[in-house]
Amino acid sequence: MQRVEDETIRDAGTVYTFSDPPNTSGNVINHVTDREFDSNGDLRSVSVAGVETDYDWYTSGSNRGEINTITDAVSNTWTFQNYKRGTPRTEQSPIAGIGITRTVNDSGTIASVTDAEAKTTGYSYDDNNELSASPRQRPPTTTRRLPAPARRAHPSATAC
Structure with a gap:
């Protein structure tokens, strides 16, 4: 095919x-x-x-040329507002009360993001405006040993 x-x-x-x-x-x-x-x-x-x-x-104002809304096939609409250097500082999802707020640096990088649960994640950058540290720590690595599978007799083996 x-x-x-x-x-x-x-x-x-x-x-x-x-x-x-x-x-x-x-x-x-x-x-x-x-x-x-x-x-x-x-x-x-x-x-x-x-x-x-x-x-x-947006066709006028300070956000001219930026995305205002995105609407999916079932009429859910996301709204983007208050742009700074091409990044929306406010984003609202179709679910009431669910949105994020961004703090944008003068360089256009994102300094922090606050989610719908009021949890803020900060970001830092090096001199080249590249992300210098991961904002979230990785969980510790865990190793789990499983018991070896039981041995099975081959189907063609005959009992003595």
């Missing part, structure tokens, strides 16, 4: 379709990704195998 992935891009009225590998006859599993852009080049929707996600962008 052959798997074919088609990608269709709609760019301000122009439609481009790409297939990888080229669609051939026979048993074919067809997986289609459809992306639609507005006249500004902003992504408006993505449909993967018929499941659509919509994107809405």
